[in-house]
Amino acid sequence: MDADVIVVGLGSVGSMACWRLAEVHGAQVIGVEQYALGHDAGGSAGESRLFRTGYHESPEYVPMLLQARELWQELERGGRRVLFQTTGVLSIGSPAIAPMRNVLASVTEHEIPHEVLDAAELRSRFPQHGSITDEIGVLDRLGGVLRPEPAVREAQRRARQAGAELIDNAPVTGIEDVPGGVRVSTARGSRTAKSVVVTAGAWAAQLLPELRELLEIRPLVLTWFAPEDPAAFAPEVFPGFIRDLGDVHLFGIPSVDGALVKAGWADNWGSIGEPGQLVRFREPRELAGVGAQVHELVPGLPAHPSRHSAHVDAYTPDRRAVIGAVQPGVVVVAGLSGHGFKLAPAFGEIAARSALGLPQQHDISRFSPARFGG
Ligand SMILES: Cc1cc2nc3c(=O)[nH]c(=O)nc-3n(C[C@H](O)[C@H](O)[C@H](O)COP(=O)(O)OP(=O)(O)OC[C@H]3O[C@@H](n4cnc5c(N)ncnc54)[C@H](O)[C@@H]3O)c2cc1C
Incomplete structure (x- = not known):
């Protein structure tokens, strides 16, 4: 295997996941991004984002927000x-x-x-x-x-400093099972790992067709x-x-x-x-x-x-992110529904723990992809 975990998509959540995996959990990580690192074509650009703990969506988010x-x-x-x-x-x-x-x-x-x-x-x-x-x-x-742009860059810097390999301009074209893990194919060659985290934002359903009906x-x-x-x-x-x-x-x-x-x-x-x-x-x-x-x-x-x-x-239909395993060895975090930037480091930590099989610090069942009955 080339790594413990491959992270697909280096916007806010993917970059945070790489940071947490490499620096906090000591995992071998490869991050792959389809565009240049820090690009502005996804959901994590635009100068500023609101962080709030008085949460319009539901008080159940507050422990994760803290x-x-x-x-x-x-x-x-x-x-x-x-x-x-x-x-x-x-x-x-x-x-x-x-x-x-x-x-x-x-x-x-x-x-x-x-x-x-x-x-x-x-x-x-x-x-x-x-x-x-x-x-x-x-x-x-x-x-x-x-501040989204410097935050994404800083998470990437911290991940690299802890040994992560981040590959840019490499659109991922496929994810397939191999014995003991997964193979991730990109426009710049393929890599293997024990598991993969898909943090591809608005592109997630292009890689994981099971999300197609869930993500608008x-x-x-x-x-x-x-x-x-x-x-x-x-x-x-x-x-x-x-x-x-x-x-x-x-x-x-x-x-x-x-x-x-x-x-x-x-x-x-x-x-x-x-x-x-x-x-x-x-x-x-x-x-x-x-x-x-x-x-x-x-x-x-x-x-x-x-x-x-x-x-x-x-x-997503209920404006709650989709977080969890969608196939063996494939963890997804997507559908942040216009309010997930503030949670990106917490979601990155959750993704890291899911990929490594570690216990979670929060009840993440409410984010399960299975809640829509698919
Ligand atoms: C304009 C706007 C304002 C917002 N305001 C707030 C706010 O005030 N507060 C708040 O908390 N939230 C807010 N949000 C929500 C939040 O910013 C987004 O939900 C969040 O940033 C999305 O992060 P992400 O990592 O899921 O996706 P993205 O940041 O889009 O990252 C996905 C990455 O995956 C890459 N990728 C996709 N497909 C592939 C592939 N095949 N191969 C390789 N790489 C791939 C993409 O290029 C991209 O870099 C706002 C969102 C927007 C758009």
Whole structure:
């Protein structure tokens, strides 16, 4: 065998898996990426990501989120770049809606440092947010901003430093059983290992057809706006936010460059058949709807973005990742469904443990590919 584990796809989860496998578990690892390392064609690019522990999806994620937060800090400590900035994250919405109930349950059940603000307090503390009538705010003090591009590169650096071999520009074309393990064929030759971890993001179903019915490929378009007063959107005074108002799910990230503020729709961009169909340039008219909503709810931002970028991610029907063995010796982590970047180091650790047959630190049965009855 050429290695203990081959990791296919070096975006966020694959790079974290290589780091954990090589550095923490001392495994022999080969990582394979179809494009250049650190490319921006997948789901892990776009300058910033929100990290939050007051979790709209469900409080059951909180133990894993707390572990992920420690791992982000551990990754940052070993390098020279800021990967995680604690700014707090403000969830805004009616206390009656499910996402806000989940946020409140997350912070209270798990004793996360937080503040609950009524509408009047929200208006006076965070005047950047407009049209607040009967909504509340929950300020998750452990929340913050992650930097995806340097984080992926740092995980790759740590993996290499611990002995991992990372191969770029080598699309994997097939995975097959061999006695005692698997053979992974790439455009640059084939390699064998005792097991393989497939972290191929929106491309996962192209390698593992059993995922085809489970993964919907969605484009996500990020938009940046130039405020009149950039100081009002600095990380010290403007926490990241998510606002749920009827059908509108708006998110925003404080200015990380002192000039532009990222804000936009958390979803709403439809779906495509496969990642290669992603349209990366959007006409101004396609951005008019998101711009109008950003300006209405955050009036200090103009109605037209100064910059945009389009990305892909894979969504499962229940918006929960698919994690587990799909064939003997083949572990998959995919379908992070627009909210999994913050969990990438925890998912990388889970993938490493699955591939090596080690006990898990979390109950991962809720992520089992078998839950859809396939
Ligand atoms: C625009 C956007 C905003 C988001 N915002 C947030 C947020 O604020 N907070 C949050 O927690 N999450 C967020 N998410 C979700 C999160 O960023 C993604 O779910 C996550 O980064 C996906 O990581 P991944 O490793 O699964 O996939 P990717 O990063 O796409 O990595 C997959 C890799 O596999 C490679 N690959 C694919 N096929 C092959 C092959 N055959 N051979 C070799 N290599 C292959 C690809 O080239 C790619 O590098 C957001 C997602 C998007 C797209």
